[in-house]
Amino acid sequence: MAQYVYDRQKMSEALTAIIAGNSSEAARDWLQQRLEKAASIPQFNQTFTAIPRFTGKNIVTVSPEQAAVLHQLVPGFFVHGWTLDRLIRVWWLLQLDATDKAAYLDTVEKLFLSAEMNELAALYSALPLLAYPETWIFRTAEGVRSNIGVVQEAVMLQNPYPARYLDEPAWNQLVMKAIFTDKPLHLISGLDQRSNAALAAILTDFAHERWAAGRKVSPMQWRLLTAFVTADNMADLTRVWHSADQVEKAAAALVFSGSDYAPAKTLLASDPALTAEIQSGALSWDVVAAKLTQN
Amino acid sequence: MCGIHELTEKDLQPLTYTPAYLDKIKGMRFFDPHVHMTSRTTDDYQAMADAGVVALIEPAFWLGQPRTGVDTFRDYFNSLLGWERFRASQFGIKHYCTIGLNSKEANNEALAEAVMEIMPQFIYKEGVVGVGEIGFDDQTPLEEKYYRAQLELAKEANLPVQIHTPHRDKKKGTQRSMDIAIEHGLPPHMVIVDHNNEETVKEVLDRGFWAAFTIYPFTKMGNERMVEVVKQYGSERIMVNSAADWGISDPLAVPKTAALMHESGIDSNDIHLVTYVNAVKAFAQSGQINEADFDIAGNIDQSEKFNGSTVLRGGQQPRINKNTTIIR
Numbered sequence: 001m002a003q004y005v006y007d008r009q010k011m012s013e014a015l016t017a018i019i020a021g022n023s024s025e026a027a028r029d030w031l032q033q034r035l036e037k038a039a040s041i042p043q044f045n046q047t048f049t050a051i052p053r054f055t056g057k058n059i060v061t062v063s064p065e066q067a068a069v070l071h072q073l074v075p076g077f078f079v080h081g082w083t084l085d086r087l088i089r090v091w092w093l094l095q096l097d098a099t100d101k102a103a104y105l106d107t108v109e110k111l112f113l114s115a116e117m118n119e120l121a122a123l124y125s126a127l128p129l130l131a132y133p134e135t136w137i138f139r140t141a142e143g144v145r146s147n148i149g150v151v152q153e154a155v156m157l158q159n160p161y162p163a164r165y166l167d168e169p170a171w172n173q174l175v176m177k178a179i180f181t182d183k184p185l186h187l188i189s190g191l192d193q194r195s196n197a198a199l200a201a202i203l204t205d206f207a208h209e210r211w212a213a214g215r216k217v218s219p220m221q222w223r224l225l226t227a228f229v230t231a232d233n234m235a236d237l238t239r240v241w242h243s244a245d246q247v248e249k250a251a252a253a254l255v256f257s258g259s260d261y262a263p264a265k266t267l268l269a270s271d272p273a274l275t276a277e278i279q280s281g282a283l284s285w286d287v288v289a290a291k292l293t294q295n
Numbered sequence: 296m297c298g299i300h301e302l303t304e305k306d307l308q309p310l311t312y313t314p315a316y317l318d319k320i321k322g323m324r325f326f327d328p329h330v331h332m333t334s335r336t337t338d339d340y341q342a343m344a345d346a347g348v349v350a351l352i353e354p355a356f357w358l359g360q361p362r363t364g365v366d367t368f369r370d371y372f373n374s375l376l377g378w379e380r381f382r383a384s385q386f387g388i389k390h391y392c393t394i395g396l397n398s399k400e401a402n403n404e405a406l407a408e409a410v411m412e413i414m415p416q417f418i419y420k421e422g423v424v425g426v427g428e429i430g431f432d433d434q435t436p437l438e439e440k441y442y443r444a445q446l447e448l449a450k451e452a453n454l455p456v457q458i459h460t461p462h463r464d465k466k467k468g469t470q471r472s473m474d475i476a477i478e479h480g481l482p483p484h485m486v487i488v489d490h491n492n493e494e495t496v497k498e499v500l501d502r503g504f505w506a507a508f509t510i511y512p513f514t515k516m517g518n519e520r521m522v523e524v525v526k527q528y529g530s531e532r533i534m535v536n537s538a539a540d541w542g543i544s545d546p547l548a549v550p551k552t553a554a555l556m557h558e559s560g561i562d563s564n565d566i567h568l569v570t571y572v573n574a575v576k577a578f579a580q581s582g583q584i585n586e587a588d589f590d591i592a593g594n595i596d597q598s599e600k601f602n603g604s605t606v607l608r609g610g611q612q613p614r615i616n617k618n619t620t621i622i623r
Contacts, residue, residue, distance in 0.1 A: 045416075046419065049419050049420060049421070050419065052421050053421075053582065113369075114369070114373065114413075114416045114417065115373075115376075115377075116373075116376030116377060116380070116420045116421055116422065117376060117377050117380050117381060118421060119420075119421075120377065147378060147381070148377055148378060148381040149381060149384075149385075150381070151377075151381075214623075
């Protein structure tokens with residue numbers, strides 16, 4: 001098994017450059033000092049915990065060029081909106097020697113076991129960069145099971161690891177947990193690529209439950225039915241299409257627009273204005289997402 | 296915990312919730328430096344936030360029955376640094392904790408040894424503002440042994456110490472706790488002596504320690520008595536807390552005491568000192584409290600726009616109206 005499935009050296013350098021532009025000289029000096037002791041595991045752990053004390057928690061700024069470098073090295077890897085302490089913790093994990101697999105896994109696993117809230121968020125944010133990537137699948141599912149918002153977000157949002165490594169049942173749980181905890185679905189990496197028939201069925205059942213309770217269904221969830229519109233769920237989508245809520249109607253239109261199911265195409269064609277909006281790009285899932293966050 | 300108390304018909308009636316006192320303390324911010332939220336409901340967080348509590352400290356303590364292994368201690372410490380911290384943040388309350396081996400469970404030597412071994416993994420964590428609550432319960436030799444060992448840990452980590460003083464033989468227990476802290480070279484300004492009463496307060500203050508008072512029905516201080524203590528001793532190095540836990544206790548003890556002090560003519564500045572400033576000052580010596588964080592925790596709309604999308608932070612809970620029979 002490969003230790004790292006990307007160029008660790010280049011990634012470490014790219015993160016170092018972002019850290020340099022966002023940190024004080026005192027913080028960088030401290031990190032340099034700690035780097036000399038990183039070979040000792042207790043020292044490595046102590047540094048991981050102490051990072052916020054020396055770096056602060058400002059939100060990092062990342063230039064488009066820097067973001068492009070990260071994306072090139074690990075597609076979908078994303079640090080925008082992170083606090084500096086989280087970024088440095090993730091960089092610090094890259095400094096851990098991964099040659100001895102058992103020792104490496106033991107150290108990282110123990111960090112998870114005694115992590116506080118922000119440490120957990122950093123560890124889950126680091127999933128796409130950790131060595132021996134297949135070993136973190138169970139840990140990722142554990143993160144999805146977490147009840148802590150920042151931890152869930154670190155696993156679910158703008159993190160390419162789950163889409164790449166989780167099996168279908170675990171992936172579907174991630175998406176459903178995101179819906180149950182009001183996460184912005186459009187920020188889940190691989191959302192469209194990993195959509196599947198089982199998830200489409202879970203979502204229609206879920207919509208029936210919500211409607212029976214007199215509760216609303218997030219328009220964004222219909223996006224996951226786009227490739228799976230059938231006679232079975234067309235009645236539900238038709239209901240959404242006829243909703244008085246314009247955002248719901250827009251969501252149904254987008255699903256129909258991406259679907260190959262003939263009755264869906266026919267219904268969409270009955271509203272030329274909406275069809276034109278989709279064709280011109282004036283209406284897209286990102287537009288729907290933006291409208292939902294304004295509500 | 297409830298002491299022996301003559302129950303009358305009146306005690307058994309459901310309480311009617313009249314938050315009239317809230318008007319008196321409108322706009323005041325409170326810091327409860329001792330409250331065991333693990334044992335409290337989410338409704339309590341909502342009520343505390345509504346009453347102006349912006350931050351609190353949850354000391355590690357006994358759970359009402361003895362633990363049988365170190366793993367449950369580890370999980371408990373983890374929950375103070377994780378789940379409970381998040382639960383508080385949903386109501387805009389900043390949650391800190393103190394980590395320690397409580398006096399009751401120090402009497403199980405094998406367990407205490409194992410807990411001491413994992414303690415260094417936890418006391419350096421973010422948001423750990425002290426070693427506590429530690430001290431005496433039965434005042435046994437084992438309690439003393441682990442109290443001393445934890446004073447050494449606190450000294451090494453440069454953290455404040457939160458001392459639980461015993462209910463039984465309190466006066467002697469309090470004196471002994473202070474003597475031992477001094478013997479281990481802890482400066483009094485790094486030690487918060489908790490659960491004081493009229494009998495202990497003078498010596499605690501005279502020796503330069505922080506004096507914390509727990510407003511807790513039947514067994515500790517009542518807040519009318521607290522008003523008298525502040526009238527007599529002033530507001531320097533005195534703080535009040537609720538120590539609300541799994542017993543009959545009140546998580547709103549701090550705001551209610553502030554309201555009563557206000558009614559009793561105590562100066563607003565003194566009220567502010569004993570219900571907020573002093574506790575912040577004492578525990579900020581850990582280097583882990585930044586008052587600016589209280590505003591961040593309380594800021595519900597912490598969204599940041601990027602590429603037209605919003606990164607949501609905080610996950611605030613929607614408010615539930617408790618005064619209606621309808622539940623939706």
